[in-house]
Each structure stands twice: as structure tokens, then as C-alpha cells.
Amino acid sequence: MDFNFDKTSKKPLIKKIVIEGIIWIIELAVVIGLAYFVVNLTIERTTMLGVSMNPTLADQDKIIVNKFAYRFSKPERFDVIVFKQSGREHNYYNIKRIIGLPGETIYIADGNVYVNGDLLKEPMIIEAIINSGLAAEEITLDKNEYFVLGDNRNNSEDSRFANIGNILSDEIIGKAWIRTNNFNFVNKLNLIREEE
Template identity: 65%
Template sequence: MEFDFDRENRGPVVKKIAIKIFIWILQIAAVILFAYLITNYALEKTTVLGNSMEPTLVEQDKIIINKFAYRFARPKRYDVVVFKQTNKEHSYLNIKRIIGLPGETIQISGGSVFINGTVLAEQIPVEAMVNSGLAEEEITLDENEYFVLGDNRNSSEDSRFANIGNILADDIIGKAWIRSNDFAFISNLNVIKEEK
């Protein structure tokens, strides 16, 4: 009876190859899963359309949306957010700055924003608003509503107008985080520096 030494030596080699292929498949699956989670739950890239957020963001700026920002925290005043309104006619992304928070009363008078009867101390340089829109009368926000304005106040379609109105928390996709074409954190752009 002869013994096949070649066959005996091939066993561990085949087993090693099978393990390497299995690990390779697991790595590919992990990368695909990671990419899916990043794009659906953490980050997304979009392009600014229009001039409503000038000078903070200009048309064709590429921005990265931090979709994870509001998973465990609520949006804050002055955050620049990206939202898509589900019950409206249009289905495109909007980029605006949060001005009014849930439960607050908003009014625009004499070109300025009043929150709960007190004039808002703007953190960015803005022009006085010519058109108060719906906010000429006081607007009280529900517990899941936000009032948003574009930084280019006299050329912005925002919460002052019926086709946008107050936005719901569920409509907010995330925080406009980074301007990628000219790298900068959006929250730091055009902020008025406090004098000491």
C-alpha cells in the first residue's frame, strides 16, 4: 500500500486558502456595510443651489451634511440645517439657518426678528428684512417646529412664506457641517466676532 504524501500536504494549504477567501469576503461585506451606514446615517454630500444663504454659502458650494448631529441632540439656534419637506410639492433639499426654536413666538417687525417679544441679537451680518411675510403677525411654534431664515434675508424663500413655513423636526436631514470645495466648518463662517 502506497501513501500519497502530496495529497497529505495539500490539506493545510487548501484550508489556509479557504480561510483567506472567507476573511476577504468578510472584509468586503464590512466595507459595504460601513459605506451604507455612513451615507444613510452619518454623512451626505450635496450642492448649494441659489443665493439664499449668501454670503455664508454660495451657489455651487459643495457641503457635507452631518446626519448624525441630531440623533442625540436637538438643533440649536443659528445652526445651518438641511431639510426636505415631506408634505410639500417640491422634493429638493433646502439649506437654511434655524432662528426660532420649538415653543417660541416669532415676529418680524421693522426688518428685525423678535423672539418672545425680544429683538434677536444676530450672530452673522444680515440686512434688515424688507418683507416680513407670514411673520408680520406673531407665529407660535409647536413643540416639533422650527422657524428658519436664509442668511441673504431679502432673497430667501424661508419660513416667512407659506410654501416653506415652519419646518418639522422630522424633516431635518442634518446639520450643514463642512464646505468641502473650500474647506471650512460652516458654523464658523461669517460669525460676528465679539469685541473684548
């Protein structure tokens, strides 16, 4: 029986190509999965519309939203949040600052905000409120509601008015994290500087 030693088997080569193809498909699936996770679950980019958050955020400021911020913790007072209210007159992203937390009672009198009857000491530079809106009377928040105000208190449509009202926890998209134009962290903007 004659055997041709110069002729090599193609089976190892085919096996190698198939294995490399499978590895390439797995790597591609992992990259697509990570991209989906980053885009849909962790960060998103949006634009500030209007002047309701002046001087913290200006009209057309580009904001990166940290959508992962509230996966394992709850929003805190003074966080600047991005939310979207479905089923309302406006169905777009809105950016405001949390003032009242679930279960608290909020009211506004003499230009100031009161939480559970105590004057709220705010760390931001803001004006006295001229129009108390619905908060002229006490508003008690449910266990999944937040009361929000714009930093431009006298030029903001926020929880004081019926067309916005209290924000439900499942309407919160995430925390306004970074202002990309004139780069800065949003939570560091417009704070009162303490005297040294």
C-alpha cells in the same frame, strides 16, 4: 502495507483555502457595511442653490452635510441646516438657518426678529427684514417645528412664506458642516467680529 510518505494529504490545504475565503467574505461585508454607514447615516455632499444664504453661502457652494449631528442632540438656534420637504411643491434639499425652536413664539416687526417677545440678537451679518411675511403676526411653533430664515433676509424663501413654512424635525437631513470650495466650517462663516 505500503505507505507513500511523499504523497501529502490535501485536506489541510483545502481547509486553509476555505478559512481564508470565509475571512475574506467577512472582511468584505464589514467594509461594505462601514461604507453604507458613512454614506447614508453620517455625511453627504450637496450644493447650495440660489442666493438665499448670501453672504454665508454662495450659489453653487459645495457643502458637506453632517447627518449624524442630530442623532443624539437637537438642532440649536443659529445652526445652518439642510432639510427636504416631501409633499411640497419643491422636493429638493434646502439650506437655511434655524431662528425659532420648538415651542417658541416668533414674530418680525420693524425689520427685526422677536422670540417670545424679546429682540433676537443675531451673531451674523444680516440686513433688516423688509417683508415679514407670515411672521408679521405671532407664529407659535409646535413641539417638533423649527422656524428658519435665509441669511439673505430680503432674497430668501423661508419660514415666513407658506410654500416653505415651519420645518418639521423629521424633515431635517443634517447640519451644514463644511464648505468644500474655499474650505471653511459653515458655522464660522459670516459672523459679526466682536470689537477687542
